Amino acid sequence: MAEAVTEARSSQIVVMKFGGTSVAGPDEIKRAARRIVAAREAGKSVVAVLSARGKTTDELVEMAREISERPDPREMDMLLSTGERISCALCAMAINDLGHRAISLTGSQAGIVTDSSHTKARIIDVKADRIKAALGEGSVVLVAGFQGVSTDSRDVTTLGRGGSDTTAVALAAALGAEVCEVYTDVAGVFSADPRIVSDARKLPVVSFEEMLEMAASGAKVLQLRAVEYARNHGIPIHCRSSADDGVGTLVVSEDETMERPLVTAVTHSTDEARVTLTGVPDEPGVAGRIFTALAGANVNVDVIIQNEPVSHSEGADLSFTVERDDLAVAKDTIEALDTGVGIEQNDKIGKVSIVGAGMRSHPGVAAKVFSTLGDHKINIEMISTSPIKISCVIAADSVPVAVEALHKAFGLGADAVREEEPTGEHRPRVTN
């Protein structure tokens, strides 16, 4: 009985999120408005989360740089939060012109409550009363993505790049929405980057766990934190193209994906750099101090390997990868610790990964990855694995060849026979 009530409630509300390219100009905004109205006319209560238009955020960042080399984070948030508000107000006008009532809300008005970490705030609560009241009156509600209001100082905060995905998922969870639809300029989640692999295939269904590994290893279509939030709250995400009515990709919990493909996708990144520390003293606590300091400086460390020292006196070698943009900060941070270790760097590295929930129960996948790369004379410099992912750090200029080779080796192409073609259950159950 409780389940039936939940079902009735959740079948009514849909959250639709439109990215920057999907609201870039007046035509795109009108197109988004028509899509929202179609959902409304199909009987849904619609909350739409919008990003800033096209290059707006970049332009605002540039304005700040013209004023200050180190803009105050609180003021940066006040500045950047205007972009999404502009999108929402314009889209509300377009929906009103289509004969439906729409209101735009700022993150604060929508009840998105965050901590006070300006420019990278985390959502800690969603007070959706005002949204619920507007939906109850039959209005479409447009919410400015990427932003909230801090709980202690009532200041405007932003969630960091891509934060509008997280806004949308958080609202879907708070409202008990049936699905969070994410509209972008790509048709869904692919088995590899179609710009590199010509026969890359759009995936009908991906599990949260796979999507998390893919987002963490280079797939750009969804923000990592949004996927995490969706998994924790059991909110299905439906990635779709804002330009057409294609079926898109559904991101759901693993028990809904039916089949466990061995390998689902090949992802890659070329935005990485490697730091090698030489002569790290073989005594407890040194590595701990180094990684604690890096975390304090907000540097995300990805793959780490340590070579055992040949003798106690020589010390060990320790290598790790970071985002290339963080390389300078990482070096400065380690030098400031004054541990006496040598620091070498290589900013010409990349990473190729394979992700698949079926790997858990199939040994031998790693061996196939290594032999495939070996057949193409690609040297593997570092390896990192999870139960459903294998990542190899390789030379940056080898990345395209590695992606193509792995995609082919694991039979992921559009011509390959796949078991997990969408069943009725996985077809989009919402608008269009």
Add this chain to the structure above:
Amino acid sequence: MAEAVTEARSSQIVVMKFGGTSVAGPDEIKRAARRIVAAREAGKSVVAVLSARGKTTDELVEMAREISERPDPREMDMLLSTGERISCALCAMAINDLGHRAISLTGSQAGIVTDSSHTKARIIDVKADRIKAALGEGSVVLVAGFQGVSTDSRDVTTLGRGGSDTTAVALAAALGAEVCEVYTDVAGVFSADPRIVSDARKLPVVSFEEMLEMAASGAKVLQLRAVEYARNHGIPIHCRSSADDGVGTLVVSEDETMERPLVTAVTHSTDEARVTLTGVPDEPGVAGRIFTALAGANVNVDVIIQNEPVSHSEGADLSFTVERDDLAVAKDTIEALDTGVGIEQNDKIGKVSIVGAGMRSHPGVAAKVFSTLGDHKINIEMISTSPIKISCVIAADSVPVAVEALHKAFGLGADAVREEEPTGEHRPRVTN
């Protein structure tokens, strides 16, 4: 004693308002920041109200027009309010870089409470607690002008064009500020438009009543509503150039202006149109219905004259002037009343006015105006007077000659000997 307390409090806070051209680019914003910091370093508590940068508001309006022919007013306000927020965030960054703490506040955060008349809201309360707390901590407070939050629906509202002047004066009143400084791209209030009259003189002091008449009759330097608000709350306004340290113009209550010049300034407008209604039935209530309908359509009627009918059966002629932009609405409104009156229009008219507090006690000023215009073969079509103002409606293309002639006839030029040169009392008592 109460007076001494007021004096002590009011000597501490200054409100500085910067117009759009004064924050147009990064250099202008940094200049405004330096001026604010100079006041802060002189020991003042500073609240600065900023307009949107240069053409920002026009660009936002254009974005709305691309979406909708009749943008929803609520959404228009959400859209337009972003411009001032951008200015404030950027200026706060610049002040922080100068070593002072500054925070920007939206109109809502600053406690500017308005009614719900979107795009032309009126301030009904200022809840300045948050500003006072920030000033108490030694921060400079930057407030987004032109906007507030509606008391009933907590929506973003805007105050109409030029509304930032009103924001500044309202804050000055609520905070008990000693003065409201208004920085623009002109040096102050002039005896006539310097683009028409080469020897127009900057006025050191103007009374609220004179400034009201001047703003109502074409002077653009201050918004009418802001002057009204300042008069009602006794807040001196100091008009200054943001580009230099000139002494500017002080707008104060009449008992502080010491002298009552016969004529203070010549103002003009060429944005007007005349409507003539013919055959208006000579029965009670017809004119009342017409002007009630015009007021309901938000048309400001300026000068009105009625010719007595020769006989009861002919009906009267009734002429009035409106802003040229309102002409079409005015005609539509009257036609919709279906009173059977004839409607003629003339959109090539202008208005020239002389304003001066001394007129009250000096008869004969009107005669001099009429003879001066007559000497220049300028036909006066309509006349409107107040105790301190005489306005003449004339052909639009006669306006420049009329302004020059009247300015000369009343001896307002820079070379003229004037009695009311600034005394020590009237010199700016505030920053720098």
